[in-house]
Amino acid sequence: MVKQISIFLENKCGRMIRVSEVLGEAGINIRALSIADTSDFGILRLIVDQPEKACSVLREKGFMASVTEVIALEVPDVPGGLAKALSPLEEAGINIEYLYAFVQKRTADALILVRVENINAALQVLQENDIPVISSERIYSL
């Protein structure tokens, strides 16, 4: 399981930059990010090297931030790679709340971050289907 930071952002100038400044000043490195937005707010989701510290410095600076657990999957960077990794979850009736992907520098595989309702059930399904789940240590140190 990987710890993800979720941050509430009002849609106004400079808030994203401010998040990155706060993390930069604290020496925290962003590994991956995604943003979900509506017309008046956004939720910024970050994978960083020091999630607990990131959450507390953001809160100190007045941001609404929380830690959520997500699953990191490695999928081959080929057509159909994503479907192959996710179909066991669908078959098991596990609902995916959201996901986002990023490509690694050193390997040919893509990394997928998946947020599900029942994380333990999802992990079991993935294990049974031999879908490789990436450890949090490896993600934080990418």
Place this chain on the structure above:
Amino acid sequence: MWNRNHEAMPREKLARLQFLRLKQTLEAVYQLVPHYQKIFREIGAEPGDIRSLADLARLPFTIKDDLRNNYPYGLFTDGLNEVVRIHSSSGTTGLPTVVGYTRHDLEIWAELMARALSGAGAVRDSVVHIAYGYGLFTGGLGVHYGAEKIGATVVPISGGQTRRQVRMMKDLGTTLLACTPSYALNIAETMEEMQIDPGELQLKSGLFGAEPWSDNMRRVIEKKLQISAFDIYGLSEVMGPGVAYECPAKEGLHLAEDHFIAEIIDPASDEVLPEGATGELVITTITKEALPVVRYRTHDITSLTREPCPCGRTHLRMAKVSGRTDDMLIIRGVNVFPSQVESILLNIGATEPHYQLVVDREGALDTLEIRVELTEQMFSDKVKGLEGLEKLIRDEISNLLGISTAVKLVEPKTIPRSEGKAERVIDRRKLR
């Protein structure tokens, strides 16, 4: 109970005392204040024509504009001859008004504040932290003299520098906090930020007033500060804090009937309403010397009951003020009080009452946007979760008030915090 003889006086005796004191007050204003002389002449009456407490309703109201029109000393009975103190209202709702006190007025004020503080548990050994503003505002000095009268130890810290306040409360062993309810919340949050557990303090109770607050807000304050929170009521035009105060039963605020006569009127028709009805509180002072007021319209919305209280005090009780007739927003013809929105937010549970109502007009239609600060408990990392929360708030408001609103979640600490009174409403219609 601070003064059993007066606070638990049998009601028949109390009524006789009230009538006697009312007669004296009416004679005094008739003899000494041109404004009241004129009023009596206009209705073709003299003070002697007021033969019962019920006859009081024959007299016209005194309103804030009367104080403004006679600014600064026009309604004083004897100029500044016996006046030893001046206070002034904050002027947030218009021009300032000036009020004065004789030495005797200050003694009575201290007496009533001593009753209020005793009701909230203050004794000689108490350490009373007064974070109401000191100065022209009646809050600071009003509570101050009452606490000294009891013989408690007073920390006259006034408002502001909240972190320093928390440290002082902890170091000095404060047992009672007196401030506005919104500042009490501010203190509680600061304590959390400083990672100080309220259990490390000696704090037992709080006396909060100067702005309307809901029972839900009381629960939040009590939980966060681990205290028992008491409401206190007053206004500078009538005296200041201490006009009415909660006893440990907390089933309404005992209004000091040996010094004031209270009525409830319909703010639209001006008619006196029967006991138990909700309307605007009107107060006549019956012992004030420097600046007596006859049937002063407070603009505060409440109801009165003379039912016996388990605490033994016989003075009537007013319900917690639920709003102000001048805070009342009329949105698309519907009366809306910020306090109603507050209770909805608190009923939803996970919220703290940091909110702001923004009223505007688009074309001919009034719009209401409610800004609510997101808290940890409310936060969800899913868009669906936050949109669901906005919808829940919208639906609850629509159910209660029958109007549609826009709800906007905002980041923590983006709604201005008050050191004194909270700015709950921005009405842009007035600017256009």
